[in-house]
Amino acid sequence: MKHLFRNPIFLSGFFIIFFIAFVCVFAPFITSYNPNAINLKEALLSPSSRHLLGTDTLGRDLLARLLYGGRVSLAVGFVAVGISVLIGVALGSIAGFYGGVIDEIISRFIDIMLCFPSFFLILSLVALARHPSLYIIMAIIGFTSWMSPARLIRAEILSLRQRNFVIAALSCGLSQRRVIMRHIIPNAWGPVMVNATLSMAVAVLIESSLSFLGLGVQPPQASWGNILLEAKECLGVGWWMSVFPGLAIFFTVLGLNLIGEGIRESLHK
Amino acid sequence: MLRFIIRRLFNIVFLLVGISLVSFLVIHLSPGSPLGGVVFNPKVSLEVKAKLTKIYGLDKPLIQQYLDWLRRIVRFDFGVSLLDGRRVIDKIKERIPLTLFINLISLFIIFLIALPLGIIGALKKGSGLDRAITVFVFVGFSFPSFWLALLLMQTLAVHWQIVPVSGLVSVDFPYYSWAGKVWDLARHLVLPIFVSTFGALAGISRYVREEMHTALSSKFIILARAKGLPQRLILLRHALRNALLPVITILGLSVPGLLGGSVIFETIFSLPGMGRLFYEGVMARDYPLIMGLLVIGAVLTLLGNLLADIGYALADPRIRYEAEEK
């Protein structure tokens, strides 16, 4: 951990994400506007002291929508990655530890899933879902991206199993489950964290791409992606509508990448 | 070697069956029907609708539909698109070349740029230059590609009119001279290729940097250094060769990502490739088309992996032994 907080790449990423998450979580203290309050008389105003980032086509305050929308975008990234890590770690450690037929089945399943271009798969699932709600989108992204944490954990376990401390623990008569939970997973945690931050960045991008295709979080709920979708409809009219959410996505993804990179570097030290 | 190949082939058949089953289930367990787009018109009566269902065989049991489909895809017959009645395989065939063409050019450019960036990063690891490169490639990765595309279209294509906004070629393309055609195509592809390249620099340059670093710190390089070989020779002959081997596998692994990315930039740049075909199929609930594309997409991935494996095996004999001993 000490390494980590001396790493400038990690630090810059950390501050970016901390700042963004902070303002989104404390949105009600930062803006008094309701993100969904329509005020048709103030539609499409450019940034001013009254509306710091301007308003959208229905006269809603853009800053408020960005902040509340950020909660949605960050939540999608966070929950989706949570799901994928959970599934990935579970399947990966089962495969790695038990080996044999179980490993074979899980590994083959991973191979099958990895053959699908994941955006193809996500797109069909989202489009085919009955009501593409926020939770469904989270679940779909999670269920289509667990393969790489699973592989990481499996590989890590295979190599750790040969290591002396695990062999020792097992020969002392500790139960296998205990060995996995206590000794193996904590050791494999580093690479999984790196992978998770990067996947979170990817998940935020996927959410915005889905919204861009009109398949993401549904209005009136704001997300960065669907604010951009609206901006697209008023291209050439309100630059503020596309610049600010674009930058928000950009900095979030950048920040997450830097964090991941920072962790990776400190692991190698 | 023969056993290795047989094993791989068997594995591929297994994967193909798995792929077909997964994609079939995904699509058929969902709501909506392929007739949706057709029938919302007051002049379409109920009998007509029943008639369409019957013609398309949607009333048969699910297992029957899957088996029928499986029996046919073995012969690359994916059935007929519900939208325009054309054979799915024909539709895919005419779209694949463009997607592959663009992605191969992108891959080539990515390697051309990412390789030196990665090597410099590894050589000067931890320096200011390394950090700057890191930030640069991550900046590329972090742009939402459709946003970048729209910004570039607005400035370069509309404001300055340097390049065309979208499309693959101009409408009067067939009447151009040979050179004119090449120039026209190039102008149209500048933006899409830039967008897909910029976003993908990060992955590969980071990978090269990692591998190069490992190679540089390995024992034989240290030995070479100790022998007093010139730096350039060490770099090109030994380190780079060892670092490049794993990069070959990245080729195979980047296929699914590139195909997925095609959906976005082919839609925004109006390029008639596989990605856009897929999106159209999904939106129209064109079952045969979606299944065909999922399968073809997965087959391309398999092919990419296989090529990478073979390339790797050819370049590094150790791999073959390991595979046989397994």
Add this chain to the structure above:
Amino acid sequence: MGAGVRTLIPILASDSASAEVCSFIFNGLLKYDKDLKLKGDLAESWEIKDGGRTLIFHLRRRVKWQDGVEFSAQDVIFTYQKLVDPRVPTPYSGDFKRISAIKALDKYTVEVKYTHPFAPALASWTMSIIPKHLLEDKDLSKLRFWENPIGTGPYELVRWKHQQLIELRANKNYFEYPPFIERVIFRIIPDSATLFLEVLSQAVDNASLTPLQYVVNAKSALFRKNFLKFRLPSHSFIYLGYNLENPLFSDKKVRRALNFAVDKKEIVKSIYHSQALVSNGPFTPQSWAYSESLKPASYSLEKARRLLEEAGWQDRDGDGILEKEGKKFRFTITTNQGSFLRQKIAEIIQHQLKKVGIGVDIKVVEWSVFIERVINQRNFDAVLLGWSLSFDPDLYDIFYSKKTAPGEFNFVGYNNPEVDKLLLAGRRTFDREKRKAIYTQVARLIYEDQPYMFIAVPYSLSCLHRRFRGVKPARSGYFYNFIDWWVEKQERKYMF
């Protein structure tokens, strides 16, 4: 255009892109002229006999298909046979099923008999005629794609690059006279923002515009220098359809209250940027059945509140939402994905109904799911949709009380015996004045019953490059005289 062309066989073309291209290549027996009156196309004249039971078409002579074969009555009969063939997946068979007999009196005369007088019959013969000699031995249920469509129309196909473009060339032997514009190219650009950027860079000559683009780009000098903007009345209206089986909406008072509570003028102003009219019922001003005398209800929160109270809805617990017998007034508006404007309208309705104490949720559903699960299974409280109607004012399919089976179009479950009677009468009456009186009455009754909240009639907005000459916009649009358009030599852009 946004969506790709799916087929160039006109009787199979159910999407607007295919239909548009087909209209350049094929002709019907009749067509609508610039004032939306029926006029001969492949038919020179026609007679109505037996009180509307028999139609006789006298065909134009010496019309050639684009491959040189002569057009005749047999092609008309062939087209009819394909339209009613159960194996042919055409969406247009409905009107033609009412035909009891069809025969060629001679090479240039066709007689069509109907079991009952059927007023929309004449309009149905605007259907494009397809060539018998080319399609006779083809199975239209399999061959939904035809690489080399041959029609009688002013343009013939040169190349068709799927999802990219369709290029048409002037038909030198067109029976009126060859069009001046040598080539027509349809480009397929799926993304609306990309399309608009293409317009700005002048790579596209003609495109439809969103209200925002239409209004705001009037101000851009670059756009004004190069483009003409068109605003034409359309045949479509946007409505909120209630599920009349839902107890919330079974009371007419409630539906009328909702109508008072939503400010349609505000919607027209803010969403359509005034590029729409407030709707006064199921007919648009473009239709001859439209009656000026019907006035849409004006916005009044007070009337809305009073009606709701009369219907027994009151906010007793002070949470801002009305209740009746312990049930809250809360419902869901479902609309389809992909329509930016409709989603915005739903959001405004949500906002405005909140003022009278009605809670609204919005659900946006992908189109085919929407049809299958929402409409066909009547699985909705209210749907926000639009109808695009044909020129004939027959509303039988939409409002007749028996048209409520899954997949039929009276999915709101509207049932008014008086309207039923009038709808049947309207189909059997040929005299336009009498029909108009019937439909005015229908519109009045329907507006009073409010099975739909009629919201707006949007204009169809488009732009056209200024280099085209001879363009004369009329009631039916500006494409009706396309064959008379020309471009000055120095302004021609493409090298063909």
